[in-house]
Amino acid sequence: MTVGPTCGHCGQALTEPHPRCEQMLAMEPPRFCTECGRRMKVQVTPRDWAATCVEHGTLLG
Template identity: 70%
Template structure:
């Protein structure tokens, strides 16, 4: 399992972390699951249940919260 805020790309918008300030994205990631893999920028399959969520990248596996 990897953290949704670590890696080369933003887990919320999918843009490179070095390209811009992602303060708004970090705030949103505190309340909702990541939509993009932070390692490869692929769109992830996200499943939200009343108690938790999972986000799965076909290349790098699952992140949960």
């Protein structure tokens, strides 16, 4: 498991900027938990989205 802040789009460590990932996150929900790097369960509806990490809970968009 990755320790430290991770990218919500690709799940890699944030040791440098991820400009493409930032663009993608502006249009879609995160796929990875930014705290632990785990893959999240993502549910998208016509109005919003929810992304759930088993350790850190749910983000709503």
